[in-house]
Amino acid sequence: MVKGNSREHNGGSDDLRRRIRLILLLDAAENAGLTPLPILNLHTIAYMSNVLSPVWDMPVLEGKVLKRRGNPFYPLLQYDLDRLVGMGVVLISNISHVLDQDQRWRLEGSYCLHRPLADRILQRIEAFEDERKLISYIRELSYALSALSANDLERATTEDATYADPIIDVGNVVDFAEWDEMNYSANAARHFEQLLPSGARATRGEMLHLYVHHLYGRLPSA
Amino acid sequence: MPKGRHAELGPWTGDDFVETIRTTSAIGVDSDLPDEVRFIAGVAKLVRRRIAEAGEKVDSPRPAVFLLEPIARPHRSDIVPKRVPMLDNGLTAVNGRLWFVSPVVVAGSYVELEDCDDVELFRIVTEELQLGTVPAVVFDPRTQIPEVRFYPKGLSTPEMCEVLRINYASIRLETIFEVIDRIYKTCLITPEAQEQAGKLWKDSTKHLPAEKAEITVQLYLRVGLQGAFPGCEIRTEQKSMPGRLDLEIEESDPIDRSRFTRHAILELKVLRIYRSSGTLVPEKDILDWVESGVKQAAAYRDERGARAAALCCFDMRRENTGEKCFTRVKGLAKKHGVVLKVWFIYATSKQYRDATSGST
Numbered sequence: 001m002v003k004g005n006s007r008e009h010n011g012g013s014d015d016l017r018r019r020i021r022l023i024l025l026l027d028a029a030e031n032a033g034l035t036p037l038p039i040l041n042l043h044t045i046a047y048m049s050n051v052l053s054p055v056w057d058m059p060v061l062e063g064k065v066l067k068r069r070g071n072p073f074y075p076l077l078q079y080d081l082d083r084l085v086g087m088g089v090v091l092i093s094n095i096s097h098v099l100d101q102d103q104r105w106r107l108e109g110s111y112c113l114h115r116p117l118a119d120r121i122l123q124r125i126e127a128f129e130d131e132r133k134l135i136s137y138i139r140e141l142s143y144a145l146s147a148l149s150a151n152d153l154e155r156a157t158t159e160d161a162t163y164a165d166p167i168i169d170v171g172n173v174v175d176f177a178e179w180d181e182m183n184y185s186a187n188a189a190r191h192f193e194q195l196l197p198s199g200a201r202a203t204r205g206e207m208l209h210l211y212v213h214h215l216y217g218r219l220p221s222a
Numbered sequence: 223m224p225k226g227r228h229a230e231l232g233p234w235t236g237d238d239f240v241e242t243i244r245t246t247s248a249i250g251v252d253s254d255l256p257d258e259v260r261f262i263a264g265v266a267k268l269v270r271r272r273i274a275e276a277g278e279k280v281d282s283p284r285p286a287v288f289l290l291e292p293i294a295r296p297h298r299s300d301i302v303p304k305r306v307p308m309l310d311n312g313l314t315a316v317n318g319r320l321w322f323v324s325p326v327v328v329a330g331s332y333v334e335l336e337d338c339d340d341v342e343l344f345r346i347v348t349e350e351l352q353l354g355t356v357p358a359v360v361f362d363p364r365t366q367i368p369e370v371r372f373y374p375k376g377l378s379t380p381e382m383c384e385v386l387r388i389n390y391a392s393i394r395l396e397t398i399f400e401v402i403d404r405i406y407k408t409c410l411i412t413p414e415a416q417e418q419a420g421k422l423w424k425d426s427t428k429h430l431p432a433e434k435a436e437i438t439v440q441l442y443l444r445v446g447l448q449g450a451f452p453g454c455e456i457r458t459e460q461k462s463m464p465g466r467l468d469l470e471i472e473e474s475d476p477i478d479r480s481r482f483t484r485h486a487i488l489e490l491k492v493l494r495i496y497r498s499s500g501t502l503v504p505e506k507d508i509l510d511w512v513e514s515g516v517k518q519a520a521a522y523r524d525e526r527g528a529r530a531a532a533l534c535c536f537d538m539r540r541e542n543t544g545e546k547c548f549t550r551v552k553g554l555a556k557k558h559g560v561v562l563k564v565w566f567i568y569a570t571s572k573q574y575r576d577a578t579s580g581s582t
Contacts, residue, residue: 032324033292140253147328149307161234184232195240197480200457205253214242
């Protein structure tokens with residue numbers, strides 16, 4: 001499990017790891033029919049990929065996030081995303097400015113991979129066993145989240161078992177894998193494992209899908 | 223059940239998790255299977271659910287076409303595809319529409335297909351959309367028994383089509399064995415038939431099986447059985463009181479997963495003369511494996527409430543002795559109602575050719 005502020009501690013290798021995960025997230029989103037992916041939904045999927053990674057026995061890339069009024073937002077991810085756009089690996093469309101729930105202006109856009117460049121990177125990534133495991137996890141998670149509409153995905157964290165914990169106020173840190181290891185989301189997904197009516201054990205793929213379907217059931221009607 | 227901090231659910235404490243399971247299709251069971259197999263199973267489960275929700279006569283009698291293409295591409299600029307989230311809940315009509323879906327059919331985008339005949343439908347996909355090479359599944363509600371047609375090479379190659387039933391009153395062991403026969407002949411029978419990533423032999427010239435031969439056989443069977451019975455879940459390595467069973471074929475009610483049929487338990491054994499380390503396996507050990515396989519299959523079937531049980535042996539020894547490996551256990555198997563079946567895995571293509579030409 002990655003502990004502490006990874007950027008300060010490990011410098012370049014963490015930069016690379018974050019960018020790889022970002023490319024994998026966008027690749028998986030496209031495979032799931034979610035692209036071009038609005039910026040806030042990209043941050044939501046990134047958060048979900050962190051909080052649910054124990055279900056797939058994957059290390060958590062970022063184990064904490066600042067709780068905002070709306071979606072989780074990772075400044076480092078945004079920084080990496082902007083760099084990937086600058087490199088031509090990621091394309092941005094539907095650009096506009098919006099006033100967010102914290103009354104701050106921010107750039108709004110939708111993202112997808114620029115395939116001619118991204119595919120070469122993905123081919124290299126897929127050569128590594130650990131990365132293939134990460135790919136399978138992020139793909140399955142994206143498939144699970146694709147069951148939600150764009151609007152429901154945008155507000156998914158308002159009912160996520162960890163992010164929506166009422167004990168954590170807006171402006172405080174939601175910590176599930178840095179100093180605290182209380183991860184209600186992963187616990188809830190795993191809770192499904194032994195509840196199948198047929199007595200079968202749910203697979204980790206099933207647990208992700210059941211988690212998202214249960215979360216959907218908790219969302220208030222739009 | 224997890225205990226302590228791993229059991230805490232925060233704001234989800236007290237939620238009805240069982241109800242979520244009951245009303246959600248079995249999605250993600252097959253996350254380690256190839257995309258095309260998942261695609262067929264996903265469409266089959268969606269169609270089953272839709273029929274169960276709406277009845278067979280409610281929806282349009284026109285075919286539904288599903289393309290394994292998650293990003294929708296309308297064939298006319300004036301058409302805007304409509305995205306349907308939670309498609310798997312069966313509340314949306316699928317017939318008369320061209321669907322763009324991922325391998326996991328939990329959402330999709332569709333465009334309405336005008337009242338066109340089958341030729342025109344194929345033409346739209348192959349010529350206007352230029353998606354004739356994309357794997358496709360067509361559900362035709364006009365047939366008496368609901369079935370789907372799978373086009374692995376797309377609608378440009380209509381002659382390559384597999385017709386698959388999606389509802390099963392019962393799945394007999396004979397039918398399962400026919401599927402395994404096909405898997406055996408296409409994927410297992412000789413080293414050349416096996417995929418590069420799924421070789422059963424460590425060194426076939428020395429009759430040395432790969433370390434993970436059992437797991438590899440199991441994966442081949444899962445893929446083949448899931449493709450053949452797309453409305454079912456092919457579960458593996460389920461923990462059970464008597465141990466861990468190898469494969470089970472389970473069919474859930476499309477709208478209520480608390481109702482299900484467990485069609486069969488398959489206990490798999492790979493018979494080998496050498497362990498992967500190269501040490502010789504005594505004949506007695508092999509016969510003991512077979513005997514334990516019969517007992518396990520019967521115990522799993524009884525414990526899991528399955529309709530049938532079979533011991534499926536994959537013989538990787540030097541000589542093909544047919545069912546001789548079952549001589550000691552025939553009475554036991556009959557007593558427990560376990561069906562016995564063996565498939566011989568040839569170490570070389572030459573051995574296979576010699577055997578089939580009768581020159582051995």
